[in-house]
Amino acid sequence: MKKFLFILIVLLLIFSSGNAFTQENVLSQKVSQLADKLAFAVEGYVVGVTDETVYINLGQESGIVEGIKFEVVRLDKDRPFKMGEKIIGYPETEVGLIEITNVRKEMSLAKITTKVMDIQEGDKVYQEIKKVTRIAITEFTYGDEFNNFTRNVQDILYTNLIQRGMTVVEREKIDQVLEELGKGFSGMIDFSTAAEIGKMLGVEAIVVGTVADMVNSVDLRARLVDVEKGAAITAAQTDVVKDPSIMELLKSRVRKATYVREKTITPEEKGISEEVPYALKVISINTDSSWKVFDNELDGWNTVNFDDSYWYSCEEMGDIGGLGKAKAIWYPGVPKPSKTFFRKILEINGSKILSGKLFIRVCSYDASCPWNNIYLFVNDAYVDKCSIAWMCNEKEFNIASLLCIGKNVIAIKADFKKGPSSDSYWGATGDIKYQ
Secondary structure (H helix, E strand, O other): OOHHHHHHHHHHHHHHHHHHHHHHHHHHHHHHHHHHHHHOOOEEEEEEEEOOOEEEEOOOOOHHHHHHHHHHEEEEOOEEEEEEEEEEEEEEEEEEEEEEEEEEEEEEEEEEEEOOOOOOOEEEEEEOOOOOOEEHHHEEEEEOOEOHHHHHHHHHHHHHHOOOOOEOOOOOHHHHHHHHOOOOOOOOOOOHHHHHHHHHHHHOOEEEEEEEEEEEEEEEEEEEEOOOOOOOEEEEEEEEEOOHHHHHHHOOOEOOOOOEEEEOOHHHOOOOOOOEEOOEEEEEEEOOOEEHHHHHHOOOOOOOOOOOOOOEOOOEEEEOOOOOOEEEEOOOOOOOOOOOEEEEEEEEEOOOOHHHHHEEEEEEOOOOOEEEEEEEEEEOEEEEEEEEEEEEEEEEEHHHHHHHOEEEEEEEEEEOOOOOOOOOOEEEEEEEOOO
């Protein structure tokens, strides 16, 4: 009996060790993908051209951000270059240069900045990326916290970027600079702060990022920030399934990521020093008649600078149980369109974003109704959807990493197959905390 128990214990230890190794290997693979996107330029194809707008098959999933530039060339596929039997390329003819203006999940829109000849569908695009060799990596944040998971991501990314030929500043030096600045993190730090930290470290670029909770998984979102320009060189995103071992890492060694500064010492307080946090500010988000609405999907409708002055104020259709002050909202008047677009501008006047959450509920008590879908965008970035075919579905979204200091827009695309009614409706509530 003792021998049996001993064997059972050994097997359990081997099994648990194997699981831990497997998950560690999965996390390493995901962070390696992130490193590839940050270190190497991406390439793709033109999928369409209308007037002065070029559409390419690269989007958020490829790490594309607004402002990135691409070289456009035309390949002569009738004369391939070969090494043995393998095709390694084709003759290229310069077509022009484009700059990204809007980013979708799997595609992007760009404007033509240099035109050598007419750009056509099927033309090849190569990202023009600034070559950087000396960088720093900040620890990613999980809401307003650091933990074992965020520390592991930083360590693995450190190793991967060194393997890709970069010189990476040690974590201790980053911590020393942060102490000198008197700054910690809460949410993804803004580009100006990243540039300030980078200049003190003597690096060309700095990696900043967040871990966003997507309920069943976490998204690793990173940006490589040019220290000189204070702008993103490139971005990258990947997801990791939130299994028990990942959940344990997220709960282990939790440290508060707080933005603090030293208090000015008066003569009366001489000899006394303490750190005081910036005052916490909160913006409440509730769907109500202050939201703007339209019944047509227009170019750039989910971007901050879109002109919605001619859009309508939403009609409130009643309270939504469990969502506090939030109201069910839709297009005013009758009949009500089944597909509708909503916008809400939010101004964040502070220095650091601590957290941002949005809770969406979509309901349908019409048994004959097909699926109803609510699609969420924040500052033009697609987040996810909340769907229901019967009864109610509720979903919480962590939007902190997509927010910025200054003007922001929360945009919703609502697709109700039979239109809204007293039996089919949606609403949202949430808040943004900042300093």
